[in-house]
Amino acid sequence: xxxxxxxxxxxxxxxxxxxxxxxxxxxxxxxxxxxxxxxxxxxxxxxxxxxxxxxxxxxxxxxxxxxxxxxxxxxxxxxxxxxxxxxxxxxxxxxxxxxxxxxxxxxxxxxxxxxxxxxxxxxxxxxxxxxxxxxxxxxxxxxxxxxxxxxxxxxxxxxxxxxxxxxxxxxxxxxxxxxxxxxxxxxxxxxxxxxxxxxxxxxxxxxxxxxxxxxxxxxxxxxxxxxxxxxxxxxxxxxxxxxxxxxxxxxxxxxxxxxxxxxxxxxxxxxxxxxxxxxxxxxxxxxxxxxxxxxxxxxxxxxxx
Amino acid sequence: xxxxxxxxxxxxxxxxxxxxxxxxxxxxxxxxxxxxxxxxxxxxxxxxxxxxxxxxxxxxxxxxxxxxxxxxxxxxxxxxxxxxxxxxxxxxxxxxxxxxxxxxxxxxxxxxxxxxxxxxxxxxxxxxxxxxxxxxxxxxxxxxxxxxxxxxxxxxxxxxxxxxxxxxxxxxxxxxxxxxxxxxxxxxxxxxxxxxxxxxxxxxxxxxxxxxxxxxxxxxxxxxxxxxxxxxxxxxxxxxxxxxxxxxxxxxxxxxx
Ligand SMILES: Cc1cc2nc3c(=O)[nH]c(=O)nc-3n(C[C@H](O)[C@H](O)[C@H](O)COP(=O)(O)OP(=O)(O)OC[C@H]3O[C@@H](n4cnc5c(N)ncnc54)[C@H](O)[C@@H]3O)c2cc1C
Ligand SMILES: Cc1cc2nc3c(=O)[nH]c(=O)nc-3n(C[C@H](O)[C@H](O)[C@H](O)COP(=O)(O)O)c2cc1C
Ligand code: FES
Numbered sequence: 001x002x003x004x005x006x007x008x009x010x011x012x013x014x015x016x017x018x019x020x021x022x023x024x025x026x027x028x029x030x031x032x033x034x035x036x037x038x039x040x041x042x043x044x045x046x047x048x049x050x051x052x053x054x055x056x057x058x059x060x061x062x063x064x065x066x067x068x069x070x071x072x073x074x075x076x077x078x079x080x081x082x083x084x085x086x087x088x089x090x091x092x093x094x095x096x097x098x099x100x101x102x103x104x105x106x107x108x109x110x111x112x113x114x115x116x117x118x119x120x121x122x123x124x125x126x127x128x129x130x131x132x133x134x135x136x137x138x139x140x141x142x143x144x145x146x147x148x149x150x151x152x153x154x155x156x157x158x159x160x161x162x163x164x165x166x167x168x169x170x171x172x173x174x175x176x177x178x179x180x181x182x183x184x185x186x187x188x189x190x191x192x193x194x195x196x197x198x199x200x201x202x203x204x205x206x207x208x209x210x211x212x213x214x215x216x217x218x219x220x221x222x223x224x225x226x227x228x229x230x231x232x233x234x235x236x237x238x239x240x241x242x243x244x245x246x247x248x249x250x251x252x253x254x255x256x257x258x259x260x261x262x263x264x265x266x267x268x269x270x271x272x273x274x275x276x277x278x279x280x281x282x283x284x285x286x287x288x289x290x291x292x293x294x295x296x297x298x299x300x301x302x303x304x305x
Numbered sequence: 306x307x308x309x310x311x312x313x314x315x316x317x318x319x320x321x322x323x324x325x326x327x328x329x330x331x332x333x334x335x336x337x338x339x340x341x342x343x344x345x346x347x348x349x350x351x352x353x354x355x356x357x358x359x360x361x362x363x364x365x366x367x368x369x370x371x372x373x374x375x376x377x378x379x380x381x382x383x384x385x386x387x388x389x390x391x392x393x394x395x396x397x398x399x400x401x402x403x404x405x406x407x408x409x410x411x412x413x414x415x416x417x418x419x420x421x422x423x424x425x426x427x428x429x430x431x432x433x434x435x436x437x438x439x440x441x442x443x444x445x446x447x448x449x450x451x452x453x454x455x456x457x458x459x460x461x462x463x464x465x466x467x468x469x470x471x472x473x474x475x476x477x478x479x480x481x482x483x484x485x486x487x488x489x490x491x492x493x494x495x496x497x498x499x500x501x502x503x504x505x506x507x508x509x510x511x512x513x514x515x516x517x518x519x520x521x522x523x524x525x526x527x528x529x530x531x532x533x534x535x536x537x538x539x540x541x542x543x544x545x546x547x548x549x550x551x552x553x554x555x556x557x558x559x560x561x562x
Contacts, residue, residue, distance in 0.1 A: 029532030036311040037401065037530070049534070057544050064525040064535040066359050066384070071527065078534040078545070222357045250357060273527045274356040276314065276401075 006290045007297040010044060010265045012242050013165040013190035015126060017044035017099055017265065020298055021255065021283045024246050024269030025049060025103035025129060026075065030089045031096050037276040041097040042283055044265060050105035050131050053114045055081030065202050065211035070221020071270060072200055074214045077105050082115055090124065099126035101167065109154055116162040127165030130158060133196035145171035148183035159188035167244065169193035177231050178238035191242040193267065194235055195228045221270040222248040229261045236262025250278060252285025259301040312401050312530060313340040319396045320374065325456040328381050330390055335374035341403060343367045343375065345431035346521055346554040349402025350529040354388045362401065364526050366428035378427040378456055404529055408432050408519055408554050410439060411494040417443040418489065420481045420507045422499030426456050428521055429498050437461035444489065448481025448503060482506055490514040508557040518557040524548040
């Protein structure tokens with residue numbers, strides 16, 4: 001068999017990942033936790049847990065529940081805060097063998113700007129992903145991600161504060177996701193991550209209480225994949241910046257669906273909880289698919305839909 | 306003791322699978338490749354047999370450890386435990402472990418008192434064996450609703466095992482603390498795993514006697530390796546710690562009961 005020369009490089013704002021398979025924010029900590037369970041060197045990129053200016057303890061437990069086709073989470077952006085992040089996590093991020101993208105969150109515009117400014121020009125950081133779509137906090141979070149005007153103004157200010165790749169993570173909890181996508185692109189986002197969790201809830205009929213103490217939570221896992229694929233497909237027709245697809249990816253075919261729908265890269269989230277090696281398997285699987293189907297680069301996928 | 310730094314992820318094969326009580330089974334698994342030996346109180350996560358439907362791995366405590374494998378004792382509860390209960394000998398799966406912080410050995414001179422109920426029997430069984438190997442003669446109090454729910458296990462000879470049932474169908478009539486004489490609690494060190502009210506009662510008894518106590522807690526887990534912050538346990542001094550890294554065994558005095 002003649003093997004074609006294939007190129008799996010992802011390019012965003014002039015920077016690259018060697019392959020299109022990243023791991024999703026909040027599911028992979030800051031990378032070190034999985035060092036013995038996943039080949040980090042083979043990852044396209046690691047998206048870290050959200051970082052906020054101040055330490056956050058997170059929501060009252062229970063924070064997790066099993067639901068058919070996935071899970072619910074309401075972690076509440078629990079993280080050590082910017083200062084401890086720089087002190088304790090940064091040295092470990094510096095030694096990661098793949099790009100590290102810091103997920104940035106906050107309760108106000110100033111919060112986001114503070115984290116972005118501090119991380120600007122930090123050698124060890126490949127870029128930032130702005131979490132404007134967390135359904136699990138009372139202030140900020142999803143509020144920024146559901147109103148195109150509010151989002152546009154946040155992205156505009158972040159663009160001034162941060163010079164590296166600026167990725168905006170979109171919420172599926174909107175009527176028309178192309179509106180927030182366009183607003184982010186118009187104000188200078190370099191790429192879009194699509195999608196965050198879908199708002200969900202589960203009630204225990206015996207105790208007559210929600211399983212998650214907050215009531216509602218973020219729904220993730222294989223059941224949300226059709227929502228994510230549809231979102232990527234619609235967004236890809238609305239914007240011209242690269243899209244990183246995620247939501248329910250658990251195997252090579254799931255990843256290929258996203259690439260065919262218009263994504264330039266993907267992230268694995270909840271599926272890591274069932275098998276931390278899944279991203280490594282998908283990377284190999286995508287290359288094999290490209291080899292078998294005569295695709296030479298990731299952009300070949302887009303014309304094939 | 307420090308938490309295990311490098312859990313491994315590997316294939317296991319079922320080599321023995323039996324019913325040990327009504328609604329409880331013991332599964333013995335053999336590793337395909339050698340892995341670090343776990344300590345009593347540590348746990349592993351078992352891959353869900355239905356990953357697209359219920360993706361989260363399920364945590365279980367080690368009950369016995371062997372040079373090339375281990376056993377655990379589990380209650381048939383929901384989707385995953387009902388599904389694995391059907392596994393015949395020879396079934397393959399995969400486990401990640403050892404995870405979490407184990408039980409510490411007792412402070413010098415103190416007599417270990419172990420209290421278990423329900424799914425807490427597995428880790429307490431492991432601890433009883435570890436203690437006996439180290440020259441201790443622990444008291445083990447097992448609480449249960451009725452005789453049929455008490456697992457039939459090979460407790461070490463030097464352990465003083467006392468059975469308590471709520472309905473009096475076996476052993477002492479009463480809860481797991483009914484088996485303890487007041488003077489036994491004086492120079493004791495307590496270890497408990499089981500229903501929350503039971504562990505709280507053990508903690509209160511320990512407090513009354515100014516004795517150290519350790520509780521092994523259960524909380525929903527997603528990653529099991531400290532990455533997701535899902536398994537938060539509220540601490541007495543505010544904030545949370547992770548059941549999968551700092552726990553599941555905690556100094557009872559540090560917990561927000
Ligand atoms: C550190 C630790 C050690 C454990 N050791 C044992 C043991 O030795 N023997 C035993 O029988 N059980 C043990 N458990 C509990 C065991 O994990 C659950 O019984 C099992 O996950 C139930 O799965 P299911 O699909 O059958 O039930 P489901 O119907 O899915 O859930 C029933 C209940 O099981 C618990 N549970 C479900 N999924 C998880 C999860 N991902 N993480 C934690 N809890 C979950 C929840 O309380 C839930 O309400 C332990 C739990 C922890 C956290
Ligand atoms: C436990 C958990 C924590 C998460 N934390 C974050 C977070 O801090 N920031 C963020 O942008 N997304 C967070 N997410 C959302 C994921 O990154 C991802 O967008 C979502 O889970 C959908 O992908 P999946 O179905 O592959 O998990 C979290 C998801 C889970 C399950
Ligand atoms: S289960 Fe993820 S941090 Fe404990």
